[in-house]
Amino acid sequence: VSGPLPPAAVSRLPRYLRFLEGVAPSVSVVSSEEIAEGSGVSAVQVRKDLSHLGAAGTRGVGYDATSLAKRIGKALGLEDRLGVAIVGAGNLGSALANYQGFEARGFRMVAVYDVDAKRIGPLPNGLDVRHIDRLAPDATGGQISIGIIATPSEAAQFVASLMVEAGIRSILNFAPTELRVPAGVAVRRVDLATELQILSYHLAAG
Amino acid sequence: VSGPLPPAAVSRLPRYLRFLEGVAPSVSVVSSEEIAEGSGVSAVQVRKDLSHLGAAGTRGVGYDATSLAKRIGKALGLEDRLGVAIVGAGNLGSALANYQGFEARGFRMVAVYDVDAKRIGPLPNGLDVRHIDRLAPDATGGQISIGIIATPSEAAQFVASLMVEAGIRSILNFAPTELRVPAGVAVRRVDLATELQILSYHLAAG
Numbered sequence: 454v455s456g457p458l459p460p461a462a463v464s465r466l467p468r469y470l471r472f473l474e475g476v477a478p479s480v481s482v483v484s485s486e487e488i489a490e491g492s493g494v495s496a497v498q499v500r501k502d503l504s505h506l507g508a509a510g511t512r513g514v515g516y517d518a519t520s521l522a523k524r525i526g527k528a529l530g531l532e533d534r535l536g537v538a539i540v541g542a543g544n545l546g547s548a549l550a551n552y553q554g555f556e557a558r559g560f561r562m563v564a565v566y567d568v569d570a571k572r573i574g575p576l577p578n579g580l581d582v583r584h585i586d587r588l589a590p591d592a593t594g595g596q597i598s599i600g601i602i603a604t605p606s607e608a609a610q611f612v613a614s615l616m617v618e619a620g621i622r623s624i625l626n627f628a629p630t631e632l633r634v635p636a637g638v639a640v641r642r643v644d645l646a647t648e649l650q651i652l653s654y655h656l657a658a659g
Numbered sequence: 660v661s662g663p664l665p666p667a668a669v670s671r672l673p674r675y676l677r678f679l680e681g682v683a684p685s686v687s688v689v690s691s692e693e694i695a696e697g698s699g700v701s702a703v704q705v706r707k708d709l710s711h712l713g714a715a716g717t718r719g720v721g722y723d724a725t726s727l728a729k730r731i732g733k734a735l736g737l738e739d740r741l742g743v744a745i746v747g748a749g750n751l752g753s754a755l756a757n758y759q760g761f762e763a764r765g766f767r768m769v770a771v772y773d774v775d776a777k778r779i780g781p782l783p784n785g786l787d788v789r790h791i792d793r794l795a796p797d798a799t800g801g802q803i804s805i806g807i808i809a810t811p812s813e814a815a816q817f818v819a820s821l822m823v824e825a826g827i828r829s830i831l832n833f834a835p836t837e838l839r840v841p842a843g844v845a846v847r848r849v850d851l852a853t854e855l856q857i858l859s860y861h862l863a864a865g
Binding site for chain 2: 553
């Protein structure tokens with residue numbers, strides 16, 4: 454029931470949650486088959502992952518959708534509404550700042566940071582672009598839990614080190630470069646070319 | 660040796676390739692342990708995935724890096740330099756159009772498409788923004804294999820249907836919405852909030 458979840462299970466939880474939030478509140482009970490169908494995972498896998506969380510469905514009936522969503526959200530730490538900072542106010546950073554999904558799905562956007570004085574100021578959606586020197590003071594007291602790197606490759610390692618110094622322990626990296634960070638800092642890389650290569654495989658094998 | 664690869668194995672191949680391209684041409688032979696280390700996968704898994712591709716390392720020595728990279732690239736269909744179109748010339752589409760990784764990693768960027776006449780014209784990097792009406796004619800003869808949706812959510816399904824009508828069989832969707840497409844069309848969704856939720860789990864689990 455407890456202990457850390459296997460990484461692959463962790464990566465499936467957001468998909469279950471997305472499905473549950475999509476059907477609630479109009480649906481009160483969901484079966485593992487419905488969750489499986491809605492999230493592209495096998496029903497056996499769904500039951501196994503959920504039992505890791507200590508969520509037991511009622512045999513022949515299913516899971517209570519609302520309480521299951523709450524349990525997954527809690528396991529993912531979403532109740533804390535962690536603070537997120539974006540570094541890089543170019544096209545990508547601006548697109549990410551505009552992305553409504555972050556607030557809607559459990560996060561608190563703090564600000565966007567950039568070195569370029571011309572970019573400092575409020576964005577159309579109200580979020581501030583601040584000078585990068587503000588990152589460390591803004592992060593004190595755990596106000597920023599996750600840093601998103603949306604800079605050119607050349608700046609990514611510098612920004613990652615700034616984030617780590619500021620006490621940020623989780624980094625989402627959009628720059629196509631490997632980051633060196635101390636143990637205890639989690640980095641996820643969103644590699645867009647990888648996504649295209651996976652699609653390409655299906656065309657080639659098709 | 661052959662037959663379709665399991666989906667999880669397919670998703671690991673781009674990581675192996677990225678590692679191999681990073682070490683070549685200065686390194687000629689790599690062990691499965693080195694590939695594992697460089698791509699965050701276990702060595703057993705690496706050997707299993709590569710044997711699926713029919714790539715056998717030399718016992719106690721390893722794999723020839725260049726020929727292994729070529730074999731993976733071939734399996735992924737990268738030799739064909741598939742054509743990629745982006746629909747949506749806002750911040751996200753512009754960021755994607757500027758992303759150098761696509762051309763460098765085996766793709767041919769065709770153009771960006773938008774409905775907004777004010778956005779039509781060349782981007783700073785030379786890629787064209789064209790009216791969405793040009794998508795279908797540009798796609799004839801298989802000139803566009805992969806479509807990237809970088810529009811607001813409300814437009815995503817409409818764009819996906821246009822892509823399918825134009826003969827595009829692989830779609831990378833950045834809009835936070837589920838797409839309905841006919842069988843035989845592959846969709847991958849890049850869900851940015853999911854990435855944050857996975858990082859959040861690691862913070863919550865401490």
